[in-house]
Amino acid sequence: MDKILVTGGLGFIGSHTVVELQNKGYDVVIIDDLSNSTIKVLDGITAITGKAPLFEKLDLKDRSGVEAFFKTHNDIKGVIHFAASKAVGESVKEPLLYYENNIGTLVYILKELQKLPSASFIFSSSCTVYGQADELPITESAPVKQAESPYGNTKQIGEEIISDTCKVSPNLKAIALRYFNPVGAHESTMIGELPIGVPQNLVPFITQTAMGLRKELSVFGDDYPTDDGTCIRDYIHVVDLAKAHVIALGRLLQDKNKSNYETFNLGTGKGSSVLEVVQAFERVSGEKLNYKIVDRREGDIISAYADTNKANDDLGWKTELSLDDAMRSAWAWEQKVRAEE
Numbered sequence: 001m002d003k004i005l006v007t008g009g010l011g012f013i014g015s016h017t018v019v020e021l022q023n024k025g026y027d028v029v030i031i032d033d034l035s036n037s038t039i040k041v042l043d044g045i046t047a048i049t050g051k052a053p054l055f056e057k058l059d060l061k062d063r064s065g066v067e068a069f070f071k072t073h074n075d076i077k078g079v080i081h082f083a084a085s086k087a088v089g090e091s092v093k094e095p096l097l098y099y100e101n102n103i104g105t106l107v108y109i110l111k112e113l114q115k116l117p118s119a120s121f122i123f124s125s126s127c128t129v130y131g132q133a134d135e136l137p138i139t140e141s142a143p144v145k146q147a148e149s150p151y152g153n154t155k156q157i158g159e160e161i162i163s164d165t166c167k168v169s170p171n172l173k174a175i176a177l178r179y180f181n182p183v184g185a186h187e188s189t190m191i192g193e194l195p196i197g198v199p200q201n202l203v204p205f206i207t208q209t210a211m212g213l214r215k216e217l218s219v220f221g222d223d224y225p226t227d228d229g230t231c232i233r234d235y236i237h238v239v240d241l242a243k244a245h246v247i248a249l250g251r252l253l254q255d256k257n258k259s260n261y262e263t264f265n266l267g268t269g270k271g272s273s274v275l276e277v278v279q280a281f282e283r284v285s286g287e288k289l290n291y292k293i294v295d296r297r298e299g300d301i302i303s304a305y306a307d308t309n310k311a312n313d314d315l316g317w318k319t320e321l322s323l324d325d326a327m328r329s330a331w332a333w334e335q336k337v338r339a340e341e
């Protein structure tokens with residue numbers, strides 16, 4: 001089976017994708033610098049799949065390290081590039097850190113891929129490129145809006161760099177996957193989301209609050225023009241998301257792509273409000289969540305959810321798991337992590 005490099009493969013989405021790749025028989029090599037993950041994740045992947053992926057601890061900002069890696073692994077057929085820094089607030093304070101880690105590393109990898117006879121490349125992009133879209137649900141042809149943060153900008157610039165590179169590199173095929181809001185954990189509870197410090201995302205904040213690690217959840221604003229007044233997002237189970245990567249990779253490896261640079265939205269197509277997520281958590285866990293409504297948070301968009309037609313019809317992928325499934329698995333994972341501490 002083809003050898004696939006997964007950068008950031010010990011992170012949240014990367015680890016779930018490595019599991020699905022190995023389940024389909026791919027030969028996986030992971031690069032991760034452990035800046036936002038732990039080596040224990042490798043054991044989780046091995047326990048689920050019965051196979052240890054190759055692992056190289058490498059900071060992709062080390063250009064000569066990247067070159068040396070591709071010299072050793074010159075039989076790589078595809079790369080799924082997850083490695084990036086992802087905290088929006090931090091990116092505002094430390095823009096250069098984000099441009100270096102998210103853009104610099106992308107350039108180094110693409111330079112190596114240009115040297116190969118052929119290469120397939122999958123990029124982790126985000127629905128943040130659409131900002132507050134004028135029309136909902138959001139299709140792939142919705143305009144890319146001025147980025148709200150350096151983090152968001154790295155996704156926009158990243159997509160442009162890949163598109164420009166594909167235009168001049170006949171050997172290179174790429175897909176940018178624009179994720180909506182990935183949540184949940186593997187049902188085995190062997191891998192899941194492991195935020196370092198205070199979680200930036202809603203679901204780990206909810207599970208940590210229910211666990212007593214956080215005093216309460218702040219819900220930022222209940223006066224938005226939505227049914228219950230709270231913001232709406234499209235929460236997609238991480239296992240569904242991981243499977244989409246395997247399908248996108250297969251599309252490129254089997255030359256089923258329609259052009260050598262494509263974009264797809266990955267979401268469920270259904271928007272859920274913050275309060276609906278809280279209710280889903282309470283329903284599946286039987287816990288009462290301590291939360292309070294506070295002022296709106298600057299920069300939050302009101303509503304975003306995906307039009308999934310292109311992913312369903314062209315990519316041949318659709319979600320199988322529900323928000324309740326995601327909340328159940330996230331809660332089981334949180335309980336397991338805390339029991340082991």
Ligand SMILES: NC(=O)c1ccc[n+]([C@@H]2O[C@H](COP(=O)([O-])OP(=O)(O)OC[C@H]3O[C@@H](n4cnc5c(N)ncnc54)[C@H](O)[C@@H]3O)[C@@H](O)[C@H]2O)c1
Nearest residue numbers: 008011012013032033034035036037059060083084124126
């Ligand atoms: N989680 C989300 O809500 C979300 C939404 C949209 C897009 N994305 C994108 O998806 C990708 C994966 O996100 P995630 O949630 O799994 O994040 P994560 O932080 O859990 O995983 C990223 C992994 O990359 C590694 N990494 C970071 N910089 C590196 C470097 N220089 N060299 C080697 N390894 C490095 C980290 O140690 C981590 O294991 C990111 O590109 C992120 O921007 C995430």
